[in-house]
Amino acid sequence: xxxxxxxxxxxxxxxxxxxxxxxxxxxxxxxxxxxxxxxxxxxxxxxxxxxxxxxxxxxxxxxxxxxxxxxxxxxxxxxxxxxxxxxxxxxxxxxxxxxxxxxxxxxxxxxxxxxxxxxxxxxxxxxxxxxxxxxxxxxxxxxxxxxxxxxxxxxxxxxxxxxxxxxxxxxxxxxxxxxxxxxxxxxxxxxxxxxxxxxxxxxxxxxxxxxxxxxxxxxxxxxxxxxxxxxxxxxxxxxxxxxxxxxxxxxxxxxxxxxxxxxxxxxxxxxxxxxxxxxxxxxxxxxxxxxxxxxxxxxxxxxxxxxxxxxxxxxxxxxxxxxxxxxxx
Numbered sequence: 105x106x107x108x109x110x111x112x113x114x115x116x117x118x119x120x121x122x123x124x125x126x127x128x129x130x131x132x133x134x135x136x137x138x139x140x141x142x143x144x145x146x147x148x149x150x151x152x153x154x155x156x157x158x159x160x161x162x163x164x165x166x167x168x169x170x171x172x173x174x175x176x177x178x179x180x181x182x183x184x185x186x187x188x189x190x191x192x193x194x195x196x197x198x199x200x201x202x203x204x205x206x207x208x209x210x211x212x213x214x215x216x217x218x219x220x221x222x223x224x225x226x227x228x229x230x231x232x233x234x235x236x237x238x239x240x241x242x243x244x245x246x247x248x249x250x251x252x253x254x255x256x257x258x259x260x261x262x263x264x265x266x267x268x269x270x271x272x273x274x275x276x277x278x279x280x281x282x283x284x285x286x287x288x289x290x291x292x293x294x295x296x297x298x299x300x301x302x303x304x305x306x307x308x309x310x311x312x313x314x315x316x317x318x319x320x321x322x323x324x325x326x327x328x329x330x331x332x333x334x335x336x337x338x339x340x341x342x343x344x345x346x347x348x349x350x351x352x353x354x355x356x357x358x359x360x361x362x363x364x365x366x367x368x369x370x371x372x373x374x375x376x377x378x379x380x381x382x383x384x385x386x387x388x389x390x391x392x393x394x395x396x397x398x399x400x401x402x403x404x405x406x407x408x409x410x411x412x413x414x415x416x417x418x419x420x421x422x423x424x425x426x427x428x429x430x431x432x433x
Contacts, residue, residue, distance in 0.1 A: 145161075153370075172196055178301055189262075190312060203309060205234070209313045216277070224285070230278040237271070245306060247260075248278065251292050289323055289325065290322065291326070296308055307356040345431070374409045374422060387424065
């Protein structure tokens with residue numbers, strides 16, 4: 105009891121000294137400022153035409169310095185549906201410790217046997233294994249994204265969400281149809297595991313895992329995807345939903361979470377008659393407006409596809425090259 109009292113007297117004496125020092129000099133005790141996490145999110149353009157390639161650059165900083173981590177990204181279409189979902193590395197994260205990992209990922213048949221080639225119209229099977237290597241339970245949301253060989257999205261969704269207990273290894277199958285008009289060649293699967301969706305400020309538990317499969321043929325192959333800091337994909341040339349798409353990016357530093365938003369617009373350039381498809385009606389309309397300018401009484405800015413201030417051969421050529429593109433207003 106005497107030793108305990110002595111400890112209490114020492115702590116009280118030390119506290120009095122600190123209080124007096126603070127009263128005499130407020131700078132004696134300095135508050136420790138937590139590092140500030142931030143995300144830089146940019147697109148190459150603000151407005152994209154149907155069929156165009158989109159490059160999104162994502163990086164993270166900690167107090168202004170480059171920070172190597174994993175960033176969750178989700179793109180939603182004008183209706184709010186998930187259009188793309190990925191986990192992007194902002195640098196080398198090989199030395200990081202992950203509490204939840206993706207232990208396995210492969211395509212298979214209905215019996216779970218490895219299968220890498222599917223026909224158009226066939227059902228594809230995907231097997232994945234998630235492992236919680238932590239000593240506590242975690243709530244997870246599995247993120248699936250599939251991209252064709254022409255870099256256009258096939259599908260994006262969250263096939264599972266729920267709790268995974270400490271030490272648990274969870275294996276399951278996902279099925280998805282191969283469309284009858286799917287591009288022939290290599291397709292790539294990107295699988296991530298988040299604590300929630302990025303639009304709800306969800307962040308990744310670990311880097312994503314990828315695997316490839318083939319539709320009808322092993323060629324053509326998918327263009328190489330950036331290893332860090334970028335997402336590259338292309339808008340389809342058919343039946344694209346027009347309007348504003350929203351990008352959500354989220355990352356975490358200990359208990360600190362940061363989320364950034366950015367939007368871009370998708371339009372069908374050259375759809376002069378506004379029927380959702382580039383065809384002869386648009387070309388004829390453009391020819392009828394040939395050489396008109398904003399000062400012309402019959403001026404139509406939609407016919408000035410390249411926004412040069414005059415309807416000319418460049419606009420007609422653009423329409424010919426875009427023939428058959430379609431969209432949904």
